[in-house]
Structure formats: C-alpha cells, structure tokens
Amino acid sequence: MGKVLVLDYDKCTGCRECELVCAIQHEGVSNPARSRIKVVKREWEGIYIPMVCQQCESAPCMAICPVKAISYDQELNRKVVDYDKCIGCRMCIAACPFGAMSFNTQTQQVMKCDLCDGDPQCVRFCETKAIRYADASEQSLDKQVAVANKFIAATKNAAATLTT
Amino acid sequence: MALNRKIAYIDLTSGKIETSKISIEMRKKYVGSRGLDAYLLYNHVKPGIDALSPENVAIVSAGLLVGTPASAACRVHICAKSPLTDRYGSANGGGFFSPELRWAGFDHLVITGKAPQPVYLWVHNGEIEIKDAKNVWGKYVADAQQAIRDELSDREIKVLTIGPGGEKLVRFANVMTGLKNSGGRTGMGAVLGSKNLKAVAARGTMDITLTHPREALDYNREFMTQITSSKVSQTQGRLGTPFIFGATNTQGLVNTHNSLLTQLVNSDAVEAEAIDEYISGMAGCWGCGVHCRGKFVIPEGPYAGTYDEGPEYTHQVSFGSITGCRDTVGILEGTHLTNRYGLDVLEVGNLIAWAIELYEDGIINKEDTGGLELTWGNIDAVLELTRQIGEREGFGDILAEGGFRAAEKIGRNSIDHFVHVKGLGQMNSDEKATPALALNIATSSRGADHLRSRPAIDLYHLPEDVLRKIYSQPVPYDGPLTSDYRDYEGKAWEVFWHENCYMAVDSLGICKYHTTFLGATHPNFEEWSKLIYLITGLEMSPLDIWTAAERANNLERLFNLNEGMTRKEDWLVDRYFDLPNKLGIPAVRGLSIDREKLKKMIDEFYQYHGWDENGVPTPETLKRLEIDKEPSHML
Numbered sequence: 162m163g164k165v166l167v168l169d170y171d172k173c174t175g176c177r178e179c180e181l182v183c184a185i186q187h188e189g190v191s192n193p194a195r196s197r198i199k200v201v202k203r204e205w206e207g208i209y210i211p212m213v214c215q216q217c218e219s220a221p222c223m224a225i226c227p228v229k230a231i232s233y234d235q236e237l238n239r240k241v242v243d244y245d246k247c248i249g250c251r252m253c254i255a256a257c258p259f260g261a262m263s264f265n266t267q268t269q270q271v272m273k274c275d276l277c278d279g280d281p282q283c284v285r286f287c288e289t290k291a292i293r294y295a296d297a298s299e300q301s302l303d304k305q306v307a308v309a310n311k312f313i314a315a316t317k318n319a320a321a322t323l324t325t
Numbered sequence: 326m327a328l329n330r331k332i333a334y335i336d337l338t339s340g341k342i343e344t345s346k347i348s349i350e351m352r353k354k355y356v357g358s359r360g361l362d363a364y365l366l367y368n369h370v371k372p373g374i375d376a377l378s379p380e381n382v383a384i385v386s387a388g389l390l391v392g393t394p395a396s397a398a399c400r401v402h403i404c405a406k407s408p409l410t411d412r413y414g415s416a417n418g419g420g421f422f423s424p425e426l427r428w429a430g431f432d433h434l435v436i437t438g439k440a441p442q443p444v445y446l447w448v449h450n451g452e453i454e455i456k457d458a459k460n461v462w463g464k465y466v467a468d469a470q471q472a473i474r475d476e477l478s479d480r481e482i483k484v485l486t487i488g489p490g491g492e493k494l495v496r497f498a499n500v501m502t503g504l505k506n507s508g509g510r511t512g513m514g515a516v517l518g519s520k521n522l523k524a525v526a527a528r529g530t531m532d533i534t535l536t537h538p539r540e541a542l543d544y545n546r547e548f549m550t551q552i553t554s555s556k557v558s559q560t561q562g563r564l565g566t567p568f569i570f571g572a573t574n575t576q577g578l579v580n581t582h583n584s585l586l587t588q589l590v591n592s593d594a595v596e597a598e599a600i601d602e603y604i605s606g607m608a609g610c611w612g613c614g615v616h617c618r619g620k621f622v623i624p625e626g627p628y629a630g631t632y633d634e635g636p637e638y639t640h641q642v643s644f645g646s647i648t649g650c651r652d653t654v655g656i657l658e659g660t661h662l663t664n665r666y667g668l669d670v671l672e673v674g675n676l677i678a679w680a681i682e683l684y685e686d687g688i689i690n691k692e693d694t695g696g697l698e699l700t701w702g703n704i705d706a707v708l709e710l711t712r713q714i715g716e717r718e719g720f721g722d723i724l725a726e727g728g729f730r731a732a733e734k735i736g737r738n739s740i741d742h743f744v745h746v747k748g749l750g751q752m753n754s755d756e757k758a759t760p761a762l763a764l765n766i767a768t769s770s771r772g773a774d775h776l777r778s779r780p781a782i783d784l785y786h787l788p789e790d791v792l793r794k795i796y797s798q799p800v801p802y803d804g805p806l807t808s809d810y811r812d813y814e815g816k817a818w819e820v821f822w823h824e825n826c827y828m829a830v831d832s833l834g835i836c837k838y839h840t841t842f843l844g845a846t847h848p849n850f851e852e853w854s855k856l857i858y859l860i861t862g863l864e865m866s867p868l869d870i871w872t873a874a875e876r877a878n879n880l881e882r883l884f885n886l887n888e889g890m891t892r893k894e895d896w897l898v899d900r901y902f903d904l905p906n907k908l909g910i911p912a913v914r915g916l917s918i919d920r921e922k923l924k925k926m927i928d929e930f931y932q933y934h935g936w937d938e939n940g941v942p943t944p945e946t947l948k949r950l951e952i953d954k955e956p957s958h959m960l
Contacts, residue, residue, distance in 0.1 A: 174616035176609030177421075181394060182542060189538040191327075191393045192428060194530035204503060205467060206632055207608060207620040267532070285546065288553055288562075288614030 163238030165297045166274070166281060168211055172291035175202050175209035179283035179292060186282045187272070188265075195265055197274040198283050198292075211292060213283070214261040214274035216240055222253035222262055222273070239276050247271065327393055327533050327861040328352060330432035332365075332960060333453055335446065337520055338379060338438030342453050345960060347432065352863060354951070356870065357389035357432060358402045359415065360832035360877035365435055366404055366413075367880045368956040372887040376408035376512075377494060377519040379439035385426075385485065385500075385525055386433040388834015392424035392533050392611075393860045394545035396552055397836040399423055399611035401485060401502065406888070407511035408519070409496040409672070409727040410748035413770050413884045416499065416513045417831055419610035420506030422527060425483035429529030440521040445473060445486075448527045458523040465489065465665040466501045473526045486524035487514040488667025493717040494518050496727040497672035497750075501664070505618065505634040506610065509669040511749065511771050512727070536862035544859055548848055553614045557844045562607060565619045566638040567597035569843075573754060574646065577909010578784070580755045581646040582701055583678035584744045584900055587755040588908035589646035599653045600636060608634060615838055623657050635660040642753040643674020644708075648681060649701030658708055666715030671774075675750030676724045676731070677710050682742050689735060695719035747772035747894050757906050758913035759783065761816035764926050768820065768895045770881040776837060778824035782845045783810050795841060796822050799850045799867035811912070813922045817929040828874035829853065876950045879934070879942050883955070892940045895927055 180196040188195045198213040220240050223231040230246035231253060233239075249269055254262045262273045274281075276294075284294045293299075334343045347361070355361040362384045374380040383405040390398040401423035407414030426432075430451040440455070443462040447454040461472045470484040483502065490498035491514030498514030499507040508514075517523075535541050552558050560568050570592075573579050577588040593599060603624065609616035623631045636644075636656050644650055644659035663670040677699075683689045684699035691698070695713075697706045697720060713721025723731050729748045732740035744751040749772025756763040761783045762775075769777035782795075792806040796819060805815035823841070826849055830840045833853060841849045850867035857863050857870075865873075885894075897918060905917040928938065935946030947953040 171606070174607055174609035176611060176613050176616060178609075178612045178614065181612055182545075185394060185535065185538050185542050188532075190532040190534050192530065192532045194428075195532070205471070207606065207634070209608075266530075282542070286549070286614075288549070289616070 163236065164294050165216060165238065165300070166213055166276070166284070167293045167295045167300045167303070168213070169291050169293070169303075170210050172289040173200065173209040173211055174289055174291075175200055175204070178286045178288075179211060182282040182286045186277055195267070195272070197263070197272055212259060212261060214240070215259060216274070216276070221256040221258060225252045225256040227252065237276055237279055240273070241275060242271060242273060244270060327389065327535065328863070330387070330427055330430060332433040332435060333431055334435045334437070335453065335455070336438045337436060337440040337444065337455070337522060340455055347960075349863070351960065352389070353865065353869065354873060355877055356829065356832035356873050358386045358391075358400070358832050358834050359388075359404070359417070360828060360873055361433065362386050362402055362404045362415075363877040363880040363884070364955070365433065365960060367884050368958050368960065369435065369437070370406050370884070374406065376406040376411060376414070376516060379437070379520065381406050381516055381519070383436045383513065383516045383520065383522075384433060385436070387423040387426045387431075388832055390856060390860060391834035392427040393535065394541050394612075395833065395835055395856050395860065396545060396549045397610060397613035397615065397839045398834050399613065400831065400834045400836055401426070401508060402831060403500045403508045403513040405513060405516040407771070408494070408515045409512040410772055412747050412772065412888055412890060413881050414511035414513055414516065415771050415881075416508035416510050417776070418500065418502060418506045418508035419836055420483075420502040421611045422483040422485045422502040423834060424611050425527040425529055427529070427533060428531050429527045430531050434525065436520065436522065439519065443521050443523055445522065445524040445526060447477065448525060448529075450529050450531055461523050462492065463489070466667045467504055467665065469524060470502075473524060477526065479528055482526050482528045484524050484526045486667070487517050488665060488715070490666040490668045490715050491515055491518040492523070493725070495668060495714060495717065495725040496730070497669040499667045499669055501667045503634070505660070505664045507667075507669075509671065510774055512669070514667050535860050537859045541856070541859040544855060548852060548856065549614050551852070552839050552844065552847055555844045555846055558615050558838065561617045561838065561843070562615050564597045564601060565604075565607065565617045567600050567636065567641055569638045570641045571596050573784070575910070577906055577913045578754055578758060579646050580642055580751060580753055582649050583647060583675075583682045583742070584751060584755055585682065585904065586908055587757060587906045587913070589649070589651075590908065591651065592646070594651040594653045595641050595645035595656065600641070600656065603653070603657060610836065613836065617838065621657055623654065623661060625654060626658060628658055628661055631661055633657070633661045633664055635664065637670070639670045639674070639753055643670050643677075644704065647674045647678040648707045650704040650707060651702065652704040655704035655708060659711060662708060662711045662715065666712075668711070668715055671752045672727070672750045673711055673714060675744065675752070676728060677707055679728065679743050679750075680710070680720070680724060683735070683739055686742070688737050688739055688742070693720065693735065744898050744900065745773055746897065747890070749773050757901055757904070757918060758909070758916040759810045760813045760918060760922065760926065761810065761819055763897060763901065763918050763923065764816060764820045764930060765823070767897050767923070768927065768930060770878070770885060777827060778820045779842070780816070780819040780823050781842055783816065783819060785845060786810070787845055791845065795845065799871045811916060813919070813926055817926045818933060821930060821933040824878055825871050825874040826850070828878050829870050832874065832877065833857075872950070876952055879946065879950055879952060880955065882936075882940070882942060886941060892938075895940060897923070
C-alpha cells in the first residue's frame, strides 16, 4: 500500500495555505473555491479541521459512478477520475461521506484530491505539519504513542498521589 | 488576473455605486492598497473637513499580492482623515477579509457620504449591495459578524466590522475582522460609525489568475522558508508578540507608568511565559506560516469561559506596564474587552495611563473619574474604564474623545502629561535610549506609532557589514551605520529606508512580520520584485518599488501639510528629553533624547526625502516623483 495524507487537527492553525496551493497546482489560479482541500473552521472556538479525500479502500465514489470513471491507481494508492469518461452527474459528490469530492462550476467537472501525483502541495506548504504524506500505518502509530503518553502521565500522577 | 480587481465608489448618502478599473500606469506608480489609497485620499478629501462628517472619505483596500502565493498576503488597509488626530488616518489588519474582497472582485472601496440609517455593504462576485443593518447595529465585534453570516445564510462570508466603540464614535475605534484582527490606530472605526456603516461583508469565488503559477508556487515556498526558518519567526509562532516584552523590558525600553519609567520591575505576571499558561494553541492569518495569534479561554471572573484570541505585546503593556498592573488574567480580560468593543488597545492603555498619572498627581480626583480609584496597578479600575470607553459611559466618555479633546475638557494643564505625537498616544515602547526609534515616532505620518518607519532591528546590535547589506539597496548608501542603538549617527537613513519598506509592504498587502521588521534576514525589495513579476506579470525593479513607496509617502506628507501640519509636529513631548531613564540595564540608564541631536537627525531625514527645512517636499522632489500635478483626479 502507498502513502496517504495523515491529518493532525490539533496542529492546524487555520491559515488555509493548503487551499491556495491546491488550487494553483490543479487550476493554475488562486481561488479556494477550486481547491480539493478545505479547512472547515469554527473560528469562534478556535477549531480548524482540514477536509480532504481519504482515498478510501472501499470507495463510495468509485462504487456509485455509473460510467466507471473513477478507478484505483495502485501505484499511488489513490482513486482517480477519468475525465474522458466522467459525465458530470455529481453522484460521487453525493456518495462521498466526507464531502471530499466537489464540483468546479467553471470547468463543470467534479474535483478530488489526486495526491499531486505523489508530491502533495498541501503537505509541502503546511508549516505546522498538520498534513503529512506518510505510510498509512504511521497514522495509528502516532495515535498509539499519544495515548501511551497520556497513560504514562496518568500512572505517574496516580503513583505520586499514592506516595503522598 | 491579479491586476483586474476594481475600485468601487460608494456614496452612502445617495446609494449610488460606480466602479472603475485600475490602469497599469497607476499600478506601477502606486502598486496598490496603502500606496494607491494615499493617491485616492489625497484626491478625494478636502482639507479642513470634520473627520466625522459625511464629507470624509473612508477607503477599504486589499494589496496587490493579497490572495496570491505571497506569504501572509492577507492585509486589509482602511484610511480616512483621522477623527483622533485630524491628520492622515490609516489602519492595517490581517485575517481573512482582504483575500475574500479580492475573490469578490475588488481592491478598493471608496466610501463617501452618510447612510440615512445603519447599513452594511455586501460585496460578492463583482456586485455590491447596500443592506439594512438593523439586525447587526449594536452588536459586539464577533456577534456582528455572525449575525451577517446568518442573515445571508453563508458561513464562508468574511466580515470587516466596527464594534460598539465605532458606533459610539470613540475616536480611536478599530475596524475589526475575525475575533481580534484589527485595523487599529487613528480611529478608522469611528469614521465608519459616523457614516452609519456597520460592516463590509465579502464573499467571492472569482479566480485570481497568475502569470507564472508554477514558478510562483515554487518561489513562494522559498520565500516562506526564508521567513519561517528564522529564530525570530519561530519564537513568534510559539509565543506570539508577547515574546517581545521580556527582551525589551529587561533592557529598560518599555513604556511604563505613562513613560515616567521605562521598565516594569517584578514583571513575572506580565511576561510571555505567564500568558503562555493560558494559551491553548496558535492561529494563523490567511496564508501565513508564522501563526502568531494565541488562542485562549478566560479562566475566571466576569468573562469566565469566554474564548478569544491574543494577547499581543500591546495588551501586555496596556494592561501591564503602562498602567502598572501585574495580573495575567487581567491582560486576558483586557484583550477580550478591546476585541469585543473594537478599540485601539494602544490608545486605551495610553489614555488610561495618562488618567492614572493625573489622578496620582492630584490633577483629577474621584469626582472626575466617577468614583474610580485610578492608581498605578489597579487592574479592576483599568478594565472598568476600558469598558466605559467602549460604552462611552462616565469618565470613559471623556477619554473616548482622545487625548487632545479630553485634555481640553479636563483642563488644569492635563495636556502636559499626555504622551503623544500628533495627538496619537505613544505606543508600547519607550524610546528615550533609542534615537532611531525616537525619530521614527516623531516623524511617522500617523503619529506615535511603530508600524510606519521603525527600524526595529536596530535593537539587535547587528554588525555594520550586515546593516550595510540591508540598507544600501535598492538605492546606494555609503553614509555611517552603527550597531549601537544608543547612537544618532546613520539612524535617519535607517528610518527613511524602513518608511519606504513599510509603505511597499502595506501596498502589496503582505504582513510586516514577513519583511525587514523583526527579522533581519526577511525578504524585502528584491524578493518582492520577483514575486510581483511571477504573480502579476508586472515588471517592477526593486528601485521601482522603492520609488512607488516614496511617492505614496510624499502624498501622505502632503495630506498632513494641507491639514495644517508644520515641522513642529515632527517632535516629541518634553519628558522624552527631560526625564532620563532610571531603570533597565546600565547601558541605558541616565539616557534621554538630546534635543539638538534629534533636530539634526530630522534635518537629515528631510534631506533624504528631498524636503525643505520645514519638512515640505520641494518642487524638484514632486517633479522627480511625478506628483507635481496632484491632485489630478484621474481616479
């Protein structure tokens, strides 16, 4: 299995540089409306969640496409849209559980993350590393380490309470 | 493309809206935002008008590179004649509004007249509507923005708004966007309030096409790394601007007790480390890798549980050293109050400190203050007075008029205690030991402020050859440059250089933290020349950018001169000369500014500009900069 985009919501500062560079990479223009990635922000609480295609193993977009325009690219572990086949029916947008497929009103085509052919620009520009391009197994490892750290801190606290 | 954004002329009295293009010629002459605003304001504001009358003109603008792959190109500029100083008014803020304005198709909104009832502007994809603001007027800064998003049913709308401070014509009210991004200084919020204009809402999905997208992207990566690889930006990204406090307070360079002192001793509760205990993370403005905005929740007191952003160095001083307070949570509360009411935190701190000095000296008493005990360090009184300013209640109503007008009301020689330049209250730092910084505040076009021409890196004791590298481009300079911030030699050139640097960065719409302000290795003219070309296709050499900045700075100067300004206003209050530093490191103790040497510096500073001994641009200078025919009313 190839690499995936690993998101760490706690590290996102909500700057939306990823949206900018994504649109430039794919459309040659600056316009977040044409970006494949979107930071959903709750500014009033300071919470910023980047949303992007997860390249699902069992992908609803691929399953629902009536003309089989979406296929699996094993080399880069991604689902790709064949625009010669795509009829622009937007069923994939309806089926995606993450809202990660969207519609480009200027080209009248659906858009999704294509991992920039292996050099994701969102990753390249994310200063806080809230988005990384890493092996899928690392995603769980990070979580395991984080939980383990919490566990260690908790046991230390408990030990400290016992000794006092 | 990035050059096709328009100017809209909005007359709120008649409701008439016109648009015009910006020619390539005007772009090359003024670049955009603050630079072009200088042209527009000079052409549209009649000298001598009342700044709070419908005759004043308010301009909201986005810079040439805003919304494009230029690091932190997110700044919005708001200018008008200032109701605080009756001189050039100008404020600049970050956040997300400015790029949205460009995606909605506009670079400049020139707002004239006065709406018959409260309104807001709705700018979307090339169109502008004037909307009834009855559901928004009266609301706090954050609530007003949410109310507009709800009313227009679009959560992505970005709003530039005034708070209750601007509505009530507090003469130093901000224009705000997001929770804390502020166009502060000189009371631009009051100008919008006087026009019955609560807010400008923007939403756009129009492409900004790039001349060389791939190269622009790659160069942006280089440009960003140049900034974020520096220690200063990394520290700022970790602690925000509060990191500045420790460095300057330790040395004795911080405005304390209304500039009677230069250091807050026992400052632990005010330091970045104390504030950091409450910071849950950092937020970034649009396209910025530095992310210097802190996120916090107020832990206790009347605002317990409230989420907000900040604090900045400005809050540490206003609710710390300048008022003599040592209360970390008080700083958080003060941050929240200035954010929610939309007030200039620098002016708030300066005026309250002034009032405390008057109270401590027995010039005013409890009868004047409505019972408030205004003593050094009384954080409760400071916060209550901040709230009163925002509401224009009690004694706060008098301070809301700003120093000059409040001093007239109070009388009793109170004016002699007001620390200001051109009527704008002195900001965070104290420049008695730093002649370069003193020259900066004395001559800045908007008064005692650091963001017009401050050579902040002068404090770093950089080796002379490094200074030479920075300051001898894009125009040659072979005069003296010295590493010691206590020197007078060569500093006039530094201030002149930074004046042009900051005008350029404001015209491009890039944040000052991404140029030679706090970071000595950060990008400036040469890098901008490359960025402008890759993004817009405009060929502007570093020297062209410098000259455009000089041109706009001269128009700001002419504006002030037309308003009656004379050389006398490029000067400091007496305590800067007569009250030497008592605290701080031995190297700064006993120092104050030397009148004769400052005068000489100002002469030198004028010469670099091509101004005569009265600070008036000579006919040759106006001709050289091609502004001898202004106002030409071309736009």
